[in-house]
Amino acid sequence: MPRALTLQHIEGGKPGQVYYPLQIKEVPKPTPGSNEVLVRLEAASLNHRDLFMRRHLYPAISFTNPLLADGYGTVIALGPGVKRTDLLNAPVILTPMRGWVSDPAAPEDSRKFAVTGGSKLTEVGTAQDFIAVHEDEVERAPDHLTPAEGAALPLVGLTGWRAFVTKSNAAFPGANILLTGIGGGVALQVLQFAVGFGCNVFVTSGDQAKIARAKELGARGGVSYRNEGWEKELRELLPADRPYLDAVIDGAGGNIVGKTIRLLKAGGVISQYGMTVSPKMDWLMQAVLANVELKGSTMGSRKEFRDMVAFVKEKKIRPVVSRVVKGLDNITEIDGLFNDMDQGKQFGKLVIEIGDGGAPSSPSKL
Numbered sequence: 001m002p003r004a005l006t007l008q009h010i011e012g013g014k015p016g017q018v019y020y021p022l023q024i025k026e027v028p029k030p031t032p033g034s035n036e037v038l039v040r041l042e043a044a045s046l047n048h049r050d051l052f053m054r055r056h057l058y059p060a061i062s063f064t065n066p067l068l069a070d071g072y073g074t075v076i077a078l079g080p081g082v083k084r085t086d087l088l089n090a091p092v093i094l095t096p097m098r099g100w101v102s103d104p105a106a107p108e109d110s111r112k113f114a115v116t117g118g119s120k121l122t123e124v125g126t127a128q129d130f131i132a133v134h135e136d137e138v139e140r141a142p143d144h145l146t147p148a149e150g151a152a153l154p155l156v157g158l159t160g161w162r163a164f165v166t167k168s169n170a171a172f173p174g175a176n177i178l179l180t181g182i183g184g185g186v187a188l189q190v191l192q193f194a195v196g197f198g199c200n201v202f203v204t205s206g207d208q209a210k211i212a213r214a215k216e217l218g219a220r221g222g223v224s225y226r227n228e229g230w231e232k233e234l235r236e237l238l239p240a241d242r243p244y245l246d247a248v249i250d251g252a253g254g255n256i257v258g259k260t261i262r263l264l265k266a267g268g269v270i271s272q273y274g275m276t277v278s279p280k281m282d283w284l285m286q287a288v289l290a291n292v293e294l295k296g297s298t299m300g301s302r303k304e305f306r307d308m309v310a311f312v313k314e315k316k317i318r319p320v321v322s323r324v325v326k327g328l329d330n331i332t333e334i335d336g337l338f339n340d341m342d343q344g345k346q347f348g349k350l351v352i353e354i355g356d357g358g359a360p361s362s363p364s365k366l
Helices: 048-055 149-154 154-166 185-197 209-215 230-237 257-262 283-287 302-315 329-340
Strands: 001-006 022-026 036-045 070-078 090-095 130-134 139-140 176-179 200-205 221-224 243-251 262-271 293-296 321-326 349-352
Touching: 022 036, 022 262, 022 329, 036 090, 036 149, 048 329, 070 149, 070 154, 090 149, 139 302, 149 321, 154 185, 154 243, 154 262, 176 185, 185 200, 185 302, 200 209, 200 230, 209 221, 221 230, 230 257, 230 302, 257 262, 321 329, 329 349
Parallel strands: 176 200, 176 243, 200 221, 243 262, 262 293, 321 349
Antiparallel strands: 001 022, 036 070, 036 130, 036 349, 070 090, 090 139
16 A cells, blocks of 8 residues: 655644654555656655654644655656656656746745645645656656655755856856855755856855865865854955855855855855744845845746756766665654754755555556
């Protein structure tokens, strides 16, 4: 019988105090409808939103819909009217959102936008054995990716692509980019994208080992944000012929404006995809006078997702996987992945290889 991984409700759970357990439930095998494909999922990965859900610190939490937004699998059947018939038997990566087609500014209707996985806003989630989705909600997986690497890509890849390529005005050879908090999935994905574009990438972390690993992936250098005056250390690392930052890609917030304003070029960009330090941050008159732009960036469109996957294929980028556990019903080990995330141990993505939870199914067109 097919399985799905969901949250288990605890009566009276209070935000920030509760920690919802995981549970496996048996579910019917879906039948693809009009223009849908049926995917046998092989791997899925965690994001911080999943941890926030377990603590009831995320909106519209579902206790019935499957968890997780990121998934990789193989198309095993096509529903009526599917145009992309070449998807049959093909490995695919699923889009991690709904309700945003192509508008470069924002979702066409923000009321219809939703991130998939564990949400009341959409039934879609990748922590299950099978899923039926519209054919437009999958992209053929680049052949060089393993299932775990493919599952590691969707949400962080889309978020990083938009924050860097769409928003930063700095996706060109020779640009100087600062990535904060290297080790997280989005930052690592931006690092790989920026290196692919020929940028000079600099990173921050509180862990020197993570900085060293970032250099192995192509970063020019890095500094510890634990050091007082780290921005002065960073200035010393910048190229003599371009001694400034073109853009900062940041997911922390805090005092990032004050720390980087003297390093950013006039008209430079701070692309903000998260604020883990605090939901508020200072904006300085010095930044206004320097024409620095602060741009918020969340997820991205289906078009950006398609462009991102094509770039990964072209550059043979392999998303960084921190740890893999085997088995959707291996609750103890999956809890261990959540603990890694909670303690900041990971360098890259945390992945579940789903395993066989349904009877073998030969490819077919329904």
